[in-house]
């Protein structure tokens with residue numbers, strides 16, 4: 001079946017809204033991602049997000065081993081312009097990105113200004129498999145008490161993100177996806193703590 | 203009727219822009235995100251911010267409810283519902299519990315909202331500081347600096363002048379301990395429903411081109427003073443003449459013939475459901 005630029009995007013968008021409203025909630029975008037271009041270079045679900053968010057009004061950049069090629073592709077697809085990571089509205093960190101790329105992207109991303117905190121970067125990251133395992137604890141708006149997730153990403157990303165979001169309302173928002181078409185969102189308001197692994201848990 | 207519009211009226215570019223702003227709004231609770239508001243084919247004065255949010259959200263699986271000041275049947279509610287229906291062909295409902303998308307002006311429904319529902323509130327005047335600061339650049343600066351002494355002073359002056367806070371509706375709230383926000387002209391009675399809501403609440407102002415949000419489980423506190431605590435409209439000892447409900451927001455009406463006042467639920471679909479329940483129960487008992 002062909003990807004429907006109206007209805008598939010709408011359905012996917014509502015899942016993003018749901019996950020952004022409830023940090024830690026893992027949405028399943030399989031129905032939409034299955035119709036995406038699976039060969040584009042990143043994960044299919046990332047392709048869906050790119051179509052949902054990008055157009056001539058915004059800028060983006062990509063961290064990937066095939067950066068130049070995929071940048072051209074997304075530009076053709078959405079007409080959004082590539083820019084430096086420090087200026088980009090949307091930063092895509094693909095699964096084949098280099099070792100330190102995620103940390104560099106988080107550290108360099110724009111956080112907005114006090115007058116315009118929305119003029120900040122949204123970072124879309126392709127992660128290892130997402131799950132609701134008790135590894136990270138999330139608290140903040142959208143979460144009744146506490147929610148738990150496992151997000152396998154480069155060590156150090158939590159610190160880099162926390163540093164970036166230290167002066168709320170300045171900060172970055174993250175959309176994290178995996179190869180199973182799962183998505184979770186980490187708005188800047190979410191406080192994340194690594195759950196201490198106690199001896200009797202093992 | 204022949205549908206010549208795009209699905210949900212807008213072209214995809216317009217939706218994309220509203221969607222990007224909406225996601226930012228959810229990420230920064232209570233902060234007014236600017237967006238490029240569109241012209242809409244509905245009566246002016248009703249405002250179009252809510253409708254634009256609804257159209258950017260709605261899909262084939264949605265069931266939409268539209269209420270205006272508590273009524274599903276008002277001219278405004280009906281014309282909005284028609285526009286949504288004509289451009290999407292989806293189902294609409296009056297029953298709050300059935301709806302996935304609820305667009306409302308001036309009320310939050312009496313039936314508690316739940317996860318999976320989105321409430322869209324229509325906002326005529328999104329800037330809570332506008333009463334004492336007419337310049338947008340200045341109010342933006344005040345929000346940036348979290349400089350809200352003017353907002354408190356405004357409330358305090360009302361107390362000094364009138365002995366109580368006179369904000370009938372649209373009483374300002376503090377969201378997530380950061381932004382003072384206009385909750386739209388809902389009665390003070392509804393302010394409590396904003397706090398730790400189970401449903402996502404989105405607010406849209408068309409003329410002022412702003413979108414803002416209260417995510418679920420977000421702390422929302424009505425501004426008040428220790429000596430003059432926030433008080434909602436009181437309907438103590440009042441019950442609805444039609445369904446007998448207590449503890450809901452009521453309209454006071456006058457019976458011209460007898461010259462006496464009586465009360466009635468403002469949320470008409472809630473009132474109807476209550477009456478239907480009662481007649482069903484009575485029917486079951488007599489069977």
Ligand SMILES: [Zn+2]
Pocket residue numbers: 442443444445446447466467472473474476
């Ligand atoms: Zn009633």
